[in-house]
Amino acid sequence: xxxTTVPETPRKPGRPPSPYSARPQRTSLGRKVRDNLTGHxxxxxxxxxxxxxxxxxxxxxxxxxxxxxxxGETTWVGWDNYSRIIADPSFWTAWQNTFYFTVLALALGxxxxxxxxxxxxxxxxxxxxxxxxxxxxxxxxPASALFLFKFYAYDPSExxxxxxxxxxxxxxxxxxxQSPEMTMPAMVLASTWMNMxxxxxxxxxxxxxxxxxxxxxxxxxxxxxxxxxxxxxxPQTRLILALLAMLQIVATMQLFIEPxxxxxxxxxxxxxxxxxxxxxxxxxxxxxLNGAAALGVIMxxxxxxxxxVYVRLTAKQD
Amino acid sequence: MAQDSxxxxxxxxxxxxxxxxxxxxxTLLVVVVAGFTLVFLGPLYWMVTGALKSGxxxxxxxxxxxPKDPQPQNYIDAWNNLALAxxxxxxxxxxxxxxxxxxxxxxAAAYSLSKLRPIFGNVILALMLGTLMIPAMVLIVPQYVxxxxxxxxxxxxxxxxxxxxxxxxxxxxxxxxxxxxxxxIPEELMAAALMDGATSLRTLWSIILPLSRPILGVVSIFAVxxxxxxxxxxxxxxxxxxxxxxxxxxYAFAGGTPMNVVIAASVxxxxxxxxxxxxxxRNIMSGLTTGSIKG
Numbered sequence: 001x002x003x004t005t006v007p008e009t010p011r012k013p014g015r016p017p018s019p020y021s022a023r024p025q026r027t028s029l030g031r032k033v034r035d036n037l038t039g040h041x042x043x044x045x046x047x048x049x050x051x052x053x054x055x056x057x058x059x060x061x062x063x064x065x066x067x068x069x070x071x072g073e074t075t076w077v078g079w080d081n082y083s084r085i086i087a088d089p090s091f092w093t094a095w096q097n098t099f100y101f102t103v104l105a106l107a108l109g110x111x112x113x114x115x116x117x118x119x120x121x122x123x124x125x126x127x128x129x130x131x132x133x134x135x136x137x138x139x140x141x142p143a144s145a146l147f148l149f150k151f152y153a154y155d156p157s158e159x160x161x162x163x164x165x166x167x168x169x170x171x172x173x174x175x176x177x178q179s180p181e182m183t184m185p186a187m188v189l190a191s192t193w194m195n196m197x198x199x200x201x202x203x204x205x206x207x208x209x210x211x212x213x214x215x216x217x218x219x220x221x222x223x224x225x226x227x228x229x230x231x232x233x234x235p236q237t238r239l240i241l242a243l244l245a246m247l248q249i250v251a252t253m254q255l256f257i258e259p260x261x262x263x264x265x266x267x268x269x270x271x272x273x274x275x276x277x278x279x280x281x282x283x284x285x286x287x288x289l290n291g292a293a294a295l296g297v298i299m300x301x302x303x304x305x306x307x308x309v310y311v312r313l314t315a316k317q318d
Numbered sequence: 319m320a321q322d323s324x325x326x327x328x329x330x331x332x333x334x335x336x337x338x339x340x341x342x343x344x345t346l347l348v349v350v351v352a353g354f355t356l357v358f359l360g361p362l363y364w365m366v367t368g369a370l371k372s373g374x375x376x377x378x379x380x381x382x383x384x385p386k387d388p389q390p391q392n393y394i395d396a397w398n399n400l401a402l403a404x405x406x407x408x409x410x411x412x413x414x415x416x417x418x419x420x421x422x423x424x425x426a427a428a429y430s431l432s433k434l435r436p437i438f439g440n441v442i443l444a445l446m447l448g449t450l451m452i453p454a455m456v457l458i459v460p461q462y463v464x465x466x467x468x469x470x471x472x473x474x475x476x477x478x479x480x481x482x483x484x485x486x487x488x489x490x491x492x493x494x495x496x497x498x499x500x501x502x503i504p505e506e507l508m509a510a511a512l513m514d515g516a517t518s519l520r521t522l523w524s525i526i527l528p529l530s531r532p533i534l535g536v537v538s539i540f541a542v543x544x545x546x547x548x549x550x551x552x553x554x555x556x557x558x559x560x561x562x563x564x565x566x567x568x569y570a571f572a573g574g575t576p577m578n579v580v581i582a583a584s585v586x587x588x589x590x591x592x593x594x595x596x597x598x599x600r601n602i603m604s605g606l607t608t609g610s611i612k613g
Contacts, residue, residue, distance in 0.1 A: 032437045038518040039434030046427035047442060049487035054449045056469065057460035064460060119350065121327055124334070126351050132599055133358040139595040141547050143565035144584035148365045151577045158379040161364060167380070193361070198606060205607035212326025219330065228328055254455040257549050261569065276455040283459045284554065296456040303453060 065294035081294035085282065093270050094278045100184050101274065102252040109192040109199070110248055114241070116196070117203035118233060131204070135197035142194060146261040149190040150177070154262065177263055180271035187258040187272065195251075199244055206240040207233070239314075246310050250303060256280065275299055369393065369582035376578055389578075396583035399575065404560070405567040406590070412482045412552070412563065413545040417538045419483045420492055424537065425530075428496030429522050433508060443497070446490040454551075461485065462554055481555035482545065492537050495605070499533040500526060536605030539598050546591050 068077045085091060120130055137145060153161045154176035163173040176186050214232045223231060234241070256276040259265060263272035265281075275295065283292030333339045368376060369392050370385040396402060431439050465475045465485075475481040503526060511521040527534070545552075545563075552563040562570065564587040572580050595602060 029437070036434060036436060039430050039436040042426040042430035042434065042518070042522075043436050043442070045423035046446075046487055046493065049423065049484050050446060050449070052464065052469065053461060053485040054452075054457070054488040055445065057457050057464050058449075058452065060464065061457060061460035064463070118328065119346075122329055122334075123347055123350070124331075125347060130351065130354055131603065132596075133354045135599070135603065136358055136362070136592070136595065139543060139591045140588045141549075141565045141584075141591065143549055143569055144588045147568070147572065147580055147584045148361060151581055152364055152368050152376075153361070157377070159377050159381050161361075161381065164380045193357075201603055201606050207327070208325075210327075215326055215328055215330070225328065233328065250451075250453050254453050256455065261572075279455055279458065280550070283462070289459050289463060292459045296459055300452065300456045303451075303456075307451065 061293050061296055064290055065297045068290050077290075081290045082298070084288075085291045085295050085298070088278070088282075090266075090270060090273050090278055094273045094275045097184065097271065097273055098253060098255055098275045101188060101255050102249060104184060104188040105191060105252045106245070106248060108188055109196055109252075110245060112192065113196045113199035114203055117200050117207055118229065120200070121204060121207045131201065134200045137194050138197040140194065142257050143261060145194050146190060146258065149186075150262050153190075154186055177272075178268050180267070180269040183263060183267045183271040187255075187262055190262065191252075191255075191258055199248075202240060202244065203237065206237045210236045242310070242314050246307070249306055253299065253303060365581055366585055369396075369578050369585055371578060373576060373578060392576075392578045392582040393586070395576075396579045396586060399579065400567060400571050400583050401559075402564065402567075402583060402586055405562055405564040406587075408556075408561060409546060409563045409565075410590075412479055413542045415479055415483045416486045416545045417541045419487050420489060420537060420541045421534060423487045424489060424492045425496055425527070425534070426522075428493045428500055429526060431493070432497045432500035433521075433526075434518060443493075446488075446493055448490075449488070450490050458550065458554070465555055476555055477558050477561045479561075482552060485551070486541065486544065492540070495537065496530070496533060499530055503529055532601065533605075535598070535601050539594060539602055540605065542594060543591055 065081055066076060066078060067074050068080065116134065120127060120134075123130070155161070155163065156175045156178050158164060158167055158173060160176070162176070166173050174182050176182050210233065214236065215228055218228045218232050254276050255274040259267060259272040259274050259277050260280075265277060266273045276299075279292045279295050279299075282288045282295065329339075334343045367385050370388040370390065371382070372387060372389050375382060375386060430436055431443055436442070465481050467474060475484075507525055508521060511525055516524070547565075548563070549565050549569075553566045553569070556562055556566065559567075559570070568580060568583045568587060571583070575583075
């Protein structure tokens, strides 16, 4: 392990470079730490924070999921927490809802920003203004934006903004968050509005890196706009497309504040309960931190599965 | 804003500036500008003016476009009844502290990883970046348990601002951004400083940091907005009414407060981040895109 991290070139400050420092040293660890005391001192604050608030909780979450703490006494209980959490009647509903949200959010929040970015990239005017507009909702505190949707847009009476628009267009109005069928689409809509700006800007940056000659050549070969998108734009941006797909799956699996504020948690007929909300429920309302930790580990395993598939798919392409 | 550099995109410049292409281009531009304004600014307009309406006016059908009888009282009620001054102060205090902690510890760590070559440097960096793959919700329970009883020292950080500041230092994205920026600073500058007998700290302070102002700005802005937007973590670790952040405070009051007052409070809570965005939009957008890998 240590060999890989030995510096290739002598760069230790405050010390004349030793002619041997380029090859693996057989000095003790303590000696190496002392040799570069400032280097390690500079690192210590951040590393301590990672240890205490990130790496240790990671391990502790897994340990907790196999323990049970009752009245200050902690015992090992094997898979009990897992079987209890899976037996929760909301468990499968929560997974179903979360996957449904992820799929809808991919369809809307993943495809739309890509085409918005392609469109914006073609404009020679008002580009800065449009970019600011798209990113503006990202800067709002989510709680603020969601109260707006909850009280004004998704008002189930005809005084609500969306219903008023639907009525003006002579379309049927909706009960929004009070209808189990509309709950998820309504949450996806609010979430996409709040979050799509980031994806649009990242796509825009990667579109600007596509060499113009490729479009030129495709056009000379007689490719229309749609075929240029399919054969030039998408292949040229596929790394970013794949990366954002993964990031978005990770983000949508954590669906929490939308159900909490828009649907008061579970929503009509449990139609809004998400896995993240269930973690919150078990951990902080039912006083079952161990069960919540187990659910967290299950979520991590599911996401690791997604990542494995992702690595497979992207590795094959190259 | 017009004609940026003329690099060829999907559709050629000549096609857009002649005959039919030109007509289509301008029609599309007008439609998109109008549509985007409606979709992204419209709701904000609705929010600001809706909070000015009376309880009766908000329930009327069809809804009115302009408040007929503006009620600034809603905003005053929001400010007083929800103690927004206190909530905003708390959030601001946490945000400033988060910036300071991240600037000091993350900059030092990135500097060390980039220039000072500590042992296991690559392993430490890999472990830090690995945390980016772990969703926050997975860690929320063990993190909470850790914060209410810190290992070894056994301190309870509930209601202490450190419960917000310290976990934010463990931000791999910042360290990665800073390290990449420091990597691009030529070694010759470091060597020159070394020749002049400067210590590592002196080099960081007098050479690296002045060169890194843009990236330090990006990290600071991200730190402020992260604290301002965060919800679940501050809700858990700042449970008392006196220590709440503004989002959590509004949520706590939402049940028993008239809805126009809740919206008025939401508008006030959103003003600081919107102002930050309008001032620093260039830095924010460049920071966002340098963070991503080039396609």
